[in-house]
Amino acid sequence: MKRTATTKRGGSRFKFFTETIAELRKAVWPTRQEAIRLTIIVLVICLVMGGILGVLDYGFTRLMKEVFLGGG
Numbered sequence: 001m002k003r004t005a006t007t008k009r010g011g012s013r014f015k016f017f018t019e020t021i022a023e024l025r026k027a028v029w030p031t032r033q034e035a036i037r038l039t040i041i042v043l044v045i046c047l048v049m050g051g052i053l054g055v056l057d058y059g060f061t062r063l064m065k066e067v068f069l070g071g072g
Contacts, residue, residue, distance in 0.1 A: 030038065
């Protein structure tokens with residue numbers, strides 16, 4: 001296991017944050033237009049899936065009431 005020698009206690013934390021910032025600067029970020037388009041796609045998919053799950057939930061609830069409560 002590799003150990004890092006630091007002169008003060010917080011040295012390794014500081015190194016971690018500086019390396020993290022350096023890596024984030026290397027990342028290729030989406031343009032504003034791409035971010036908006038992808039956000040809209042995610043929201044639409046969430047709404048569609050929520051609607052589908054809501055309909056399925058309603059259907060199964062009605063089915064269970066019919067089976068267990070005799071149509072109550």
